[in-house]
Amino acid sequence: MLRACRRLFVTLLLVLFFTPLTQASDKSAQDSDGAPIDVVGKVVDHHELAVPWGYVPLPRIFLVDGGLSIYSSTESALNSGDFVEQEGAITPANGSEITLDLSITSHLMYVWFGLILTVWLTIAMARRYRQGVGRKTEPQGWFQNLFEIVFVFVRDDIAKTNIPDAKYKKFVPYLFTVFVGISFMNLFGLLPWGATATADVTVTAVLATFTFFITQWNGTKDHWEHVFWFPGVPGWMRIILTPIEIIGLFTKPFALAVRLFANMLSGKIMIICILGLIFIFADIFGSAAGIGMSFFAVPLTVALYVLKAFVGVLQAYIFTLLSAVFIGMAAEEHAHEEGVEAHA
Template identity: 75%
Template sequence: MLQAFRRVFVTLLIFLLVAPIVNAEQAGEDESGSPIDVMGKVVDHHSLALPGADLPLPRILLVDGEWSFYWSTHAAVESGDFVEENHALVPAGGGEVALDMSITSHLMYVWFGVLLTLLLTIAMARRYKRGEGRETEPKGWFQNLFEIIFVFVQDEIAKQNISDDKYKKFVPYLFAVFVSITFMNLFGLLPWGATATADITVTAILAFITFVITQWNGSKDHWEHVFWFPGVPPLMRIILTPIEIIGLFTKPFALAVRLFANMLSGKVMIICILGLIFIFADIFGTVAGVGVSLFSVPLTAVLYILKAFVGVLQAYIFTLLSAVFIGMAAEEHGAHEEGIEAHA
């Protein structure tokens, strides 16, 4: 066990030292000759970066009511139907792209995170059906880790924030959200990887799913307190009702922005610190760039560890707040009050 731990630690240490250097090479001069293109490294792309190569992704476009499918941006331009302007496809014959459903790098990493979560969950479910972990003790470190995470989500997140008679139905969703967001956050640590949650579109969709589940499971008391406010004077309802309606949408908005801002800032910080190498080399020469690298590369390695922690933490916060919002909406206040009176 100790030997296996040492191997994992050494592998992680090597990765933390080598990955920043690879990132530094990738953060070099862009096409315009600038020493570093920060936003170019964090925005979405129509190609999937792989070790040593870029894999073009399909372009699916709706123009004048007709769908056009191409295997890559280059294929779309070669067809003569589109021209590329400012990294965007524009119809060659005029007009506008009504809808762009192209596959992008961020979408690919969302699929990777969801698919990996699904595969791991199915694999563990098959083990439990065979009795491993149910009739016997969990076998292997991976099943033990899986069970720890599942029990943590169930007991410390769902059960603590949703009523005892309802929390179990939301555990699968909360567990899937926690694990998939964790994967999406950690994929950005790969030298060629992308952080899908650093895209506001991705976090907005995740928050929207929580919003739909929350409102769909809202109790009668929840909707009464949004539109009617029992026991409140009619004039006060005129003021409070719009505030409550706005509050329904500010909660998922806060979920989306919090996750997006934290993951984007971490990615930008790493790129900027690595970019100091190229900025100093461009201004003061190669010797200055090498000298700055002695500071920026070790600091980036430390930031990698911090970002890994933040990635798990932000997944936990998103899951926790989702459970809080669902619990508040699903709570039956009348039943809660009757329980208090019976206890008294």
């Protein structure tokens, strides 16, 4: 019975995994004016959510001339007559401009999925620990053991190592949420119908902004003195060093956002391009060439999937580690030694 259930589960998983490929390629063909595959269309944000059985339209929310307009989908907004589509974008029919577009997008949905799943798992594990499982006894089950390994890793190897001992505990919840949440967002992109939310620079910029504000809010007096005053440094050098330090406050979160965005976007594009060789060869040389190319493209794509899964977790670790480093640098109490060499 157990073996039959496992076979059924594997069969359903394969169906869910491969069914959307045909649907996605059909829609891509419609959007790319006859091109065999639309690479850009696969990675950009959409106002519909791809699911194994098709597409689910997402709400469109606009602020126009001080009024809020809410529609269940793009089609609903166009059918209302208040909006028209011009060059692939929706604009008000009366000629005015959209003040603010608050529409729900696919990338935003996967951000919510990642954060909700992280919070749900944390609450579920906290309930077990309150019941004594893992606190009075050893953790039970592979999932709780995995959860504890990840939590202890973030606490001891990331937070405690880079943030002063007296302060690191209050940053563990944020760092753990960032690590697990980004890992989920990165791994969701491995699903054929999924989207990599962190391949959107606006998502990574928001994440980096959280780190930026937490860092500056918890900066010590010594931290700000070393940004604006530089104890023990000659006054004429402060004219040079102060602008550099101020710029450095913003380049750190900027590097966080761009690094995560670029790595996840490039991985997504690489997989699409290599798998797309099948459709390109079939379109140019015929079906036989497409089948022949599949013997090369499919195994390589599988290898890239494994690599992208590793990179997804690795990039979450790097983002969390650098966040802890920046927070630790700001929260650290610096020694006020005299002289330029001490500052260096």
